[in-house]
Amino acid sequence: MKLMTLATLFALSTGAAYAGGTHGGGHGEMMDIGMAGQKKSGMRTINIELLETDDGEMLFEPRDLQFKAGETVILAIKNIGENEHEFVMDTVHAVAEHKELMAKFPEMEHDDPNAVRLQPGESGQIIWTFANAGTFEFACLIPGHYEAGMHGALTVN
Numbered sequence: 001m002k003l004m005t006l007a008t009l010f011a012l013s014t015g016a017a018y019a020g021g022t023h024g025g026g027h028g029e030m031m032d033i034g035m036a037g038q039k040k041s042g043m044r045t046i047n048i049e050l051l052e053t054d055d056g057e058m059l060f061e062p063r064d065l066q067f068k069a070g071e072t073v074i075l076a077i078k079n080i081g082e083n084e085h086e087f088v089m090d091t092v093h094a095v096a097e098h099k100e101l102m103a104k105f106p107e108m109e110h111d112d113p114n115a116v117r118l119q120p121g122e123s124g125q126i127i128w129t130f131a132n133a134g135t136f137e138f139a140c141l142i143p144g145h146y147e148a149g150m151h152g153a154l155t156v157n
């Protein structure tokens with residue numbers, strides 16, 4: 001299961017031919033939300049923390065993200081919580097589909113450029129170019145975490 005990517009599972013579960021490029025794509029592929037970018041000097045870094053509150057809420061800090069279309073940024077993501085978490089960003093539609101897949105295949109780990117999964121205390125990084133304006137979503141799709149609060153709006157202007 002670990003060797004299967006989300007894209008592969010998606011293709012299997014829908015029975016669709018996987019054309020690539022629009023859903024949870026492979027490395028280097030253009031998605032609706034953009035594509036993996038190259039690191040350059042002077043690039044904006046956005047720190048994102050994944051955590052739980054004492055009353056059982058799971059959340060991202062900040063709760064919402066805004067970018068400019070065409071902007072390439074470093075997303076510096078740290079799990080400061082006590083549970084394993086992930087950061088996935090995609091269209092609202094794709095996040096909902098991936099969430100269903102995660103419910104069916106809880107052991108699944110992402111191997112997608114638009115996602116990172118982190119153990120408690122672990123940090124990760126995504127360098128990303130937000131190519132298209134639109135309203136997207138970021139979330140943790142480990143079963144139950146979305147419902148506990150781990151999702152937010154990602155707006156590209």
Ligand SMILES: [Cu+2]
Nearest residue numbers: 085086140145
């Ligand atoms: Cu989580």
